[in-house]
Amino acid sequence: MKTITSRDNPLYKELKLLAASSQARRKAGRTLLDGVHLCQGYLQLRGAPLQCIVSEVALANPEVADIVQRCEEARAHVTALPDALYNAVSQVEHGVGLMFLVDTPAREVAGPLAVSAVLLDNLQDPGNVGSILRSAAAAGITQVYCSAGTAFCWSPKVLRAAMGAHFVLEIYENVDLADLVKNATVAVLATSGYAEQRLYDVDLRRPVAWLLGHEGQGVADDLLALATHQVVIPHLGQIESLNVAACAAVCFFEQLRQNQA
Incomplete structure (x- = not known):
């Protein structure tokens, strides 16, 4: 010392x-x-x-x-x-x-998306990003892909919110999400408050990629158009939508529930 x-x-x-x-x-x-x-x-x-x-x-x-x-x-x-x-x-x-x-690991996307993963499109809040990483790791998801506009995953606030999830995840940053979605060999599910298909009506007993968007604007329109499914989480009351980190947790653990049922 x-x-x-x-x-x-x-x-x-x-x-x-x-x-x-x-x-x-x-x-x-x-x-x-x-x-x-x-x-x-x-x-x-x-x-x-x-x-x-x-x-x-x-x-x-x-x-x-x-x-x-x-x-x-x-x-x-x-x-x-x-x-x-x-x-x-x-x-x-x-x-x-x-x-x-x-x-901080510098990873390059090596091939088409073929396992369950999380795709973050322009998420701005470090606390939300860290919470999503933590939920993903807890649900057994191992890969996270972030667009260039997403908060830096290795910032102190993201690290504190993720509580060690970084160390069991493969995190890719500055990724062209459109290209990743186009070439994916798994279904890509985008969350949207305007979707007609409920999350709970989708068969999740297979690898899927979860596409989550900006806190205020949601997933960009071009990415929504590329997704295999657009899904909504039904909710009651006068609140317009869920926080994106809460939405992510519901999605990840519904997938886990179906696979363990």
Whole structure:
């Protein structure tokens, strides 16, 4: 373990930049995982990080000390920061004082869509994107494809909302969804408040791709036209529609229910 005490240290400057800028995270192909839960999940499912960053006060926390020890045993770099320097980097208020610096996977679409997947068309809200990733992972879906206009999946807010789902998913970003849908070998189901076919009337006992759209505008018209089915989730009351993350969860778990029935 080494200690950094200067704000001019190159590593510290990199951490500050990555914490503050989505553009910097995309350009560097790196991001920060903040908190015990995310760091534990990464260690378990992906292995050692590039850097384990810990605040000096957090070293007295048994959970943090255990993670630091595991990182050292894996020969990962461990760096301690004075609390003031650490808090200037962390995006989590009242956090535990632990973060990982990790590479973000850069995946290229290798072939036609042939398994159950999620397609995100221009979703703007990081919390919604993270919630959808978490629901997808919990429902056994393994692939997520994001259009260029969708929130960056490796941003701190998406990571916190997904609660470790990133580490069991294959996430593809900046994808041409129209091309993906055209060549898919599985049915593509687009959610739409104007659809006539109910979700519960569709046979989901097979791989399907779920196409989910912008929070306000929904799935783009050109993509809707390419979908195999347009489906609606029936609901009661005066609310016009469901939140897209809630809609996604209903879809994923209806598919799971049918496959387990």
